[in-house]
Amino acid sequence: MAKFITFEGVDGAGKSTHLNWFADTLRARGIDLLVTREPGGTPLGEKLREILLHEPMHAETEALLMFAARREHLAQVIKPALERGTWVISDRFTDASFAYQGGGRGVVVEKLEQLERWVQEDLQPDLTLLFDIPVEVARERLTKNVALTNVALDKFEQEKSDFFNKVRNAYLARAQKNPARFAIIHAEKSPGEVKASLEKIVTSV
Numbered sequence: 001m002a003k004f005i006t007f008e009g010v011d012g013a014g015k016s017t018h019l020n021w022f023a024d025t026l027r028a029r030g031i032d033l034l035v036t037r038e039p040g041g042t043p044l045g046e047k048l049r050e051i052l053l054h055e056p057m058h059a060e061t062e063a064l065l066m067f068a069a070r071r072e073h074l075a076q077v078i079k080p081a082l083e084r085g086t087w088v089i090s091d092r093f094t095d096a097s098f099a100y101q102g103g104g105r106g107v108v109v110e111k112l113e114q115l116e117r118w119v120q121e122d123l124q125p126d127l128t129l130l131f132d133i134p135v136e137v138a139r140e141r142l143t144k145n146v147a148l149t150n151v152a153l154d155k156f157e158q159e160k161s162d163f164f165n166k167v168r169n170a171y172l173a174r175a176q177k178n179p180a181r182f183a184i185i186h187a188e189k190s191p192g193e194v195k196a197s198l199e200k201i202v203t204s205v
């Protein structure tokens with residue numbers, strides 16, 4: 001059975017850095033897989049991403065648009081892939097809505113749970129890698145990245161430490177509620193050490 005794997009964690013935790021290596025390792029085992037991301041993953045989802053990452057809006061509007069993009073992502077990309085036997089790795093998924101819109105912005109968890117049931121029915125990732133990191137370390141990495149690439153911070157990345165601490169705690173609460181699905185990566189460690197912990201996980205999926 002094709003698997004659905006998600007990468008989660010606050011901005012700057014190192015998800016994107018390690019995702020491609022993880023995907024390539026699975027491909028080398030002959031697994032057919034696609035890599036996608038949220039918000040985004042479809043032409044409509046990418047348009048919504050632009051709005052979500054740059055336009056100020058009410059917290060519940062943000063939650064609804066995230067789930068609207070996700071509905072499209074599931075219909076156009078994720079479900080068809082899993083049905084034809086292609087594995088899917090997504091850079092963020094629903095746990096991010098619980099962390100950012102729930103923890104960060106204070107949207108009531110029951111409302112997010114309703115949206116989750118509506119949009120996903122019984123589909124959940126088989127495995128979620130949570131890149132957990134002290135907020136200050138993630139922030140330092142983002143700042144360094146801006147200096148290197150000259151790419152400005154988006155709406156979420158510009159939030160204060162207090163926001164990111166709430167996001168981090170909401171992620172950890174989701175992990176505690178679903179221990180069988182989550183693997184927690186200690187993402188403050190060096191790239192080599194992070195890779196070593198991913199190596200252990202990739203051999204067991």
Ligand SMILES: Nc1ncnc2c1ncn2[C@@H]1O[C@H](COP(=O)(O)OP(=O)(O)OP(=O)(O)O)[C@@H](O)[C@H]1O
Nearest residue numbers: 010011012013014015016017141145189190191194
């Ligand atoms: N283990 C690590 N140690 C030091 N720096 C790292 C480590 N992992 C990633 N970085 C650097 O930190 C920055 C952020 O990493 P990355 O873009 O992978 O984070 P992300 O979790 O994908 O963030 P976002 O949610 O904003 O996309 C990058 O410049 C990356 O090179």
Ligand SMILES: [Mg+2]
Nearest residue numbers: 015016017091
């Ligand atoms: Mg990233």
